[in-house]
Amino acid sequence: MNTGRRSARAALHLVGAALVTFWLFAGARPADPWTWIGVLAVLAWLGGALLRGAHRASAALAAVALAAASVAVIPTGGVTFTPVVVALLLLWADDTLPAWAAITASVAAPPLMAIGAIGQVPGIPTLLAFGGGIVIASLAGASRRQTRRFLRQEAILRQQQQEAAEQAARAALARDLHDVLAHTLGGLVIQLDATEALIERGDTDAALTRSRSARRLAGEGLDEARRAVAALRSGAGRDERVRPGEVMDAVGELLRTHRSLGGSATFETDGTPWETSDAQAAAVVRAAQEALSNARRHAPGHPVDVSILWSTDRVLLTVANDVADAGGTPSGGFGLRGMHERVAALPHGGRVDISQDGSRFQVRLEVRR
Template sequence: MTSSTWPGWLALTLNIVGAGFVAYSIVGSHSADRPVWVLVVGLIAVATWIARSLCAVLDLRRTALVLALVSAATGAIVTPATDGIAVVPVIVAILALVGDLRRPLALGIVVAATSIALIVVGALPFDTPVVAVLGELAGVLLGVFAGLSRRQFRRSEQQAALLRDREAAMREENARIALARDLHDLLAHSLGGLVVQLDAVDAVLEAGDVESARRRVIDARGLAVDGLADARRAVAALRDPDSATAAAPVDPGALAADLGDLISAHRALGGEAALTVLGRPRPLSALQAAALRRALQESLSNARKHAPGQPVRAELAWEDDRVTLHVSNPLAAGDDAPLARSGGGHGLAGMRERFAALPLGGSATAGADGDRFAVTAEARLA
């Protein structure tokens, strides 16, 4: 028996035990003073109670509904004649109908109202005291309220499960977006740089400059090694997303060194770039530092794609509540560069997503600024 079916079978067992006590009470209490039909109808109410519980476990919904209606009706009509004992199957049936989210609430209310009417009718031939009848009716109302409580509890559980599913879907979607973003950054920087280097190697070999070609190959190898290291870091972050959040703060000197390495790599690829740092640097979280590195990396990759050979200006400005990276290069006359058509605009979109997802918030914008193309990325500080 699996853990998922165990609660249903446990409920069935408890119902059987309860039904046994009720049947024993109906048979053993004043049975000689009651008409035979009262005893028979009362036992039918108990038997249909047990059968309904079994059908509920086996998920036989239609049969369970019919048995619940029979149990409620037969139990209600003989409740006064059994000193209120037969009201128990009525309460159980009403509780089950009202508490079942798969059935309309109105059905349970109608069954409860009908049961009340049958109890009143059943009390007439036996001159049942009014107080006893009111107690039996109170039992039916108790079943209604218990069913409403169960219905609300099950609805809360259902909503909680739906919320968990949505959260899991969102986490999966965020992981997919993060993977696509990191893959784009790695491929755009590493493979794009390798294309530039290989083109340069081809050009210098045609010119017969073997030494320059050798230096270009060495630079290309270094770029590939850096790209592989970045890929490993990205994979590690995806395997353990919490590690980046829990990582120690990044010293501003280490960030400046990383940004300087990106500038140097851009120069090694034949580009021209300069980095200026303004303000008083402060430690950053690992996520903030990674976002700034990726922003400069993407900006330099875009410059190589769309404005090769044009000078790039990068400025890192520190303020009390934020740090801003501003990167710009002259607008190219056209998209005739070899790598101009290799992108799909995903890098800038990924940059915006990365900064928007920072714990303290951030933003990134890109577009023409006069005769220059500018990227501005801002990370808010505590």
């Protein structure tokens, strides 16, 4: 479509230049020097119009067209006033050219016309018509300049928005993969340690059971990572709705995995689950996953208390556990940062509170409906 517009614009310039050239030679003798000055203006006009991509060359040729056409306007009976108008439009519309340069061109055109009119006495109406034409051409060019500048800024904004969206997508994938890997690999370490201990004791049946559990955990983690990547690549998932109860089932599955890895946990619920968006569900489930992973890593052997409270306008997840000492408290890291980022990205927002009261570490995540 842009190519078609450029072709149509070039054809219009060629037709206009041909008509001006015809009237130059039709209204004066070929030997008249003003005719050839007009031809120079026409050629510079065409060069400036057709070299729009080369801004410096286009501006230089437009300036030549303006100077030559302005000087020849009166001697040619106004035939070269068309190149004057076109040159002004080209100079004003070029938003890469300083505004003062376009203003200088508009101001310089009348004195150049006066130079060409030496020895002649054009009528007042003629002078007013030419002056008005210069003003109108300058205003039209200035309007075009503003439009192009707006379109350029709009294109920059679109590019920035696209880059921001790509950055957000990368951050979302990083959060999901971090949570999946922290949950899966942390669980695998526990299972493999237990398997090694069982083998050393000679309990091969129990070791085999642990080994199969580790393999199942690895397979689940791989499937979950693939789903996260597939959802990101397809752009799907963030606007989908999650049925009531699916969040509870997902958290329940995380607790079963936690118990299978040797941990102990309680799970309390209150209220009636309501339909959430995929992003809201992910915020709750991933927060529970990260909190359980942190509990296994920083407070092994300590029970974990998980609760989910559903109210009419929000859902509140609380995960709390005792820690052996303050040094074992997870005070940062990508997982906890990911909780804040997920909640901050939700349309209706929410809140994340991570605190420790004595030996009691607690994660509270609130998602607003």
